[in-house]
Amino acid sequence: MTVPPQAYLVLSAALFTLGTVGVLVRRTALILFMSIELMLNAVNLAFVTLARVHGHLGGQLAVFFVLVVAAVEVVVGLSILVHIFRTRDTLDVDEIDLLRG
Amino acid sequence: MEAWVAPWLVGLPLAGALGNGLAGGRLGKRGTALVACLSVLAAFLLAVQAARGLLPAEVPAVRWVGVEWVAVGDLRVLWTLQLDRLSVLLALVVTGVGFLIHVYSVGYMADDPDYARYFTYLNLFTASMLLLVLAGNLLVLFVGWELVGLCSYLLIGFWFERPAAAAAGRKAFVVNRVGDAAFLLGLCLLFTLLGTLDFREMANLLRDGGTLRGHPGLAVAALLLFCGATGKSAQLPLYSWLPDAMEGPTPVSALIHAATMVTAGVFLVGRLWPVFEAAGQVLHWVVAPVGALTALFAATVAVVQHDLKRVLAYSTISQLGYMFLALGVQAPPAAFFHLTTHAFFKALLFLAAGSVMHALHGQIDLRRLGGVGRAMPLTFLGFVVGALSLSGIPPLAGFWSKEEILGAAYAGSPALWAAAVATAFVTAYYATRATVLAFLGPARDPSAHPHEAPPVMAWPMAVLGGLAVLGGFLGAQWVGAPFHKYLDPVFGGHGEHAADPWTAVMGVAVASAGVAVGAWVHRGGREPHLGALRGVLEGQWGLEALYDRLVVRPGRALARLLAESVDARGIDAAASTLAAAVARAGGAVRTWQTGNVRQYAAGVLAGAVVVFAYWVLR
Numbered sequence: 001m002t003v004p005p006q007a008y009l010v011l012s013a014a015l016f017t018l019g020t021v022g023v024l025v026r027r028t029a030l031i032l033f034m035s036i037e038l039m040l041n042a043v044n045l046a047f048v049t050l051a052r053v054h055g056h057l058g059g060q061l062a063v064f065f066v067l068v069v070a071a072v073e074v075v076v077g078l079s080i081l082v083h084i085f086r087t088r089d090t091l092d093v094d095e096i097d098l099l100r101g
Numbered sequence: 102m103e104a105w106v107a108p109w110l111v112g113l114p115l116a117g118a119l120g121n122g123l124a125g126g127r128l129g130k131r132g133t134a135l136v137a138c139l140s141v142l143a144a145f146l147l148a149v150q151a152a153r154g155l156l157p158a159e160v161p162a163v164r165w166v167g168v169e170w171v172a173v174g175d176l177r178v179l180w181t182l183q184l185d186r187l188s189v190l191l192a193l194v195v196t197g198v199g200f201l202i203h204v205y206s207v208g209y210m211a212d213d214p215d216y217a218r219y220f221t222y223l224n225l226f227t228a229s230m231l232l233l234v235l236a237g238n239l240l241v242l243f244v245g246w247e248l249v250g251l252c253s254y255l256l257i258g259f260w261f262e263r264p265a266a267a268a269a270g271r272k273a274f275v276v277n278r279v280g281d282a283a284f285l286l287g288l289c290l291l292f293t294l295l296g297t298l299d300f301r302e303m304a305n306l307l308r309d310g311g312t313l314r315g316h317p318g319l320a321v322a323a324l325l326l327f328c329g330a331t332g333k334s335a336q337l338p339l340y341s342w343l344p345d346a347m348e349g350p351t352p353v354s355a356l357i358h359a360a361t362m363v364t365a366g367v368f369l370v371g372r373l374w375p376v377f378e379a380a381g382q383v384l385h386w387v388v389a390p391v392g393a394l395t396a397l398f399a400a401t402v403a404v405v406q407h408d409l410k411r412v413l414a415y416s417t418i419s420q421l422g423y424m425f426l427a428l429g430v431q432a433p434p435a436a437f438f439h440l441t442t443h444a445f446f447k448a449l450l451f452l453a454a455g456s457v458m459h460a461l462h463g464q465i466d467l468r469r470l471g472g473v474g475r476a477m478p479l480t481f482l483g484f485v486v487g488a489l490s491l492s493g494i495p496p497l498a499g500f501w502s503k504e505e506i507l508g509a510a511y512a513g514s515p516a517l518w519a520a521a522v523a524t525a526f527v528t529a530y531y532a533t534r535a536t537v538l539a540f541l542g543p544a545r546d547p548s549a550h551p552h553e554a555p556p557v558m559a560w561p562m563a564v565l566g567g568l569a570v571l572g573g574f575l576g577a578q579w580v581g582a583p584f585h586k587y588l589d590p591v592f593g594g595h596g597e598h599a600a601d602p603w604t605a606v607m608g609v610a611v612a613s614a615g616v617a618v619g620a621w622v623h624r625g626g627r628e629p630h631l632g633a634l635r636g637v638l639e640g641q642w643g644l645e646a647l648y649d650r651l652v653v654r655p656g657r658a659l660a661r662l663l664a665e666s667v668d669a670r671g672i673d674a675a676a677s678t679l680a681a682a683v684a685r686a687g688g689a690v691r692t693w694q695t696g697n698v699r700q701y702a703a704g705v706l707a708g709a710v711v712v713f714a715y716w717v718l719r
Binding site: 020023024025027032093094096097098099100 | 694695696697698699702703706
């Protein structure tokens with residue numbers, strides 16, 4: 001028995017929604033990061049699924065780029081978070097609003 | 102003679118100006134003075150060489166053709182310079198008198214901190230004036246014409262930190278603009294009619310029997326060009342800038358505003374003589390009356406001036422009027438003869454006045470001068486020679502040229518002659534008045550201790566004094582009138598004038614009477630009251646008030662209207678309203694930027710949903 005591609009896509013959409021809701025409702029910067037990772041990987045899943053469906057390597061290629069960018073983003077983002085925590089003693093994104101107009 | 106002389110004549114003073122302008126600060130005063138004087142002296146020697154080269158009767162005009170400048174449609178203009186008897190005569194006057202005044206300036210400006218700038222301008226002026234007189238076509242002449250105007254502006258406003266000097270410079274520039282606009286229109290019209298701006302081709306086209314002779318367009322062109330001449334030569338109605346121009350350093354007044362630049366208008370008419378001759382009655386009905394009227398008008402105004410330099414300025418306007426009168430009665434050699442002698446004696450008068458100023462720390466008011474002749478005999482002698490020459494007392498230079506103009510005016514019309522003779526009387530009167538009030542009588546300022554001019558200033562005065570005494574014999578009939586013989590080829594034999602002994606006697610009698618009356622009225626430094634006449638003369642026969650009402654006040658009102666309504670309430674208001682609107686909009690929008698990351702994320706999401714919905718639903 002093979003799992004139909006629709007199942008993968010539904011899982012992908014579910015994960016993406018979870019990630020989106022996480023970004024919107026959680027206040028801790030670390031959790032926000034994890035939610036973003038969830039969204040990225042939901043997109044990755046959709047990419048590989050559709051690559052398989054269409055028999056085209058483009059989707060798999062895109063996944064590599066997303067992975068690399070995600071890794072870089074985590075490195076930079078986490079170091080920023082460390083600095084913010086050192087100077088402001090909090091990771092609540094609602095309190096980190098120095099750039100308001 | 103070779104044509105290469107012409108570009109060198111212009112180039113040498115220009116090189117001096119460049120040298121002093123770029124490196125003047127490093128040359129030191131002595132170096133600056135040497136560069137300035139030697140470049141003009143070299144140009145003078147070249148001009149002498151050129152004049153000698155043209156002496157043999159069969160030598161035609163020599164032309165130097167440089168690069169092409171303008172080539173548009175039918176208009177083709179080259180940088181052409183022309184050495185003929187007229188241009189070389191002017192070049193001799195410009196470089197000769199110019200050199201003497203450069204030398205004089207070395208002493209006069211010795212204490213000025215802007216020494217190098219002064220000599221840069223003076224050399225630039227000499228180069229521009231030479232370009233003007235040597236030009237081979239009207240457009241090159243116009244370039245020189247504008248350049249001398251620029252130099253005049255720069256030198257009138259040389260002491261620009263004095264408001265009066267800065268204003269005088271602007272006035273000279275603006276008044277000249279009126280004339281120059283007419284000049285440019287005349288130039289364009291002339292090109293439309295003749296299809297050329299080259300002097301030689303113009304003369305060929307307008308030769309006897311040419312189809313264009315008497316063409317009404319030609320008269321209009323001549324009239325417009327004459328308007329340009331009235332601006333540059335300070336004739337009615339554009340005379341008013343010249344008296345104010347006396348704010349400049351006195352050697353500048355001597356060189357630019359007496360001897361050379363202001364005669365450019367006379368030269369223009371002489372250069373375009375074929376045009377003016379072919380233009381019908383312009384000479385008779387416009388040039389001659391304007392000249393005669395200006396001569397008489399300016400002479401009468403000179404009578405009541407208190408500033409010695411302004412007396413001389415009005416005198417210059419008056420003498421230039423004589424020159425235009427001579428041109429108007431078809432006697433151009435007389436005009437250029439008077440131009441030459443006037444350059445000698447008027448430069449001498451200005452240098453003597455400058456010597457007085459130099460000795461008395463700028464004091465030039467005739468009411469406060471007096472008796473300075475005792476302390477400065479040489480300057481006194483120079484001024485007396487200049488004043489007598491100006492008055493037309495024989496055998497000084499001014500006598501010969503003025504008698505010739507009087508004779509030509511008599512042949513022209515009795516009314517012109519009457520005006521000229523009246524002018525001669527008034528001229529002799531005010532010249533004597535200035536001499537008596539400044540140099541004779543009791544000293545009115547006991548704190549003043551005048552001293553004689555230093556040698557570097559005295560020598561140029563001495564040389565000019567010699568020329569003001571002897572220069573007239575160049576045109577004397579009994580030595581063969583070499584001056585007129587020299588100019589004969591230029592004006593086609595207008596040179597021989599019938600010397601009328603009766604007008605000469607009359608002229609001398611009137612001039613002597615003027616001197617005698619002046620000496621008697623002002624004996625001992627007296628100044629008659631004159632009553633209402635003084636007010637009329639000081640108001641320049643009402644012209645000052647008329648200009649004030651016709652030009653100055655409407656101009657100010659227009660400026661105020663533009664400044665207060667159009668500018669402040671129109672242009673400025675539009676700009677500041679727009680700026681305020683942008684600022685308000687920015688203030689309203691800035692509250693959207695909360696700094697809250699989750700709100701931004703929601704915004705991004707909403708946008709993404711909208712875009713997605715669009716793609717799905719369209």
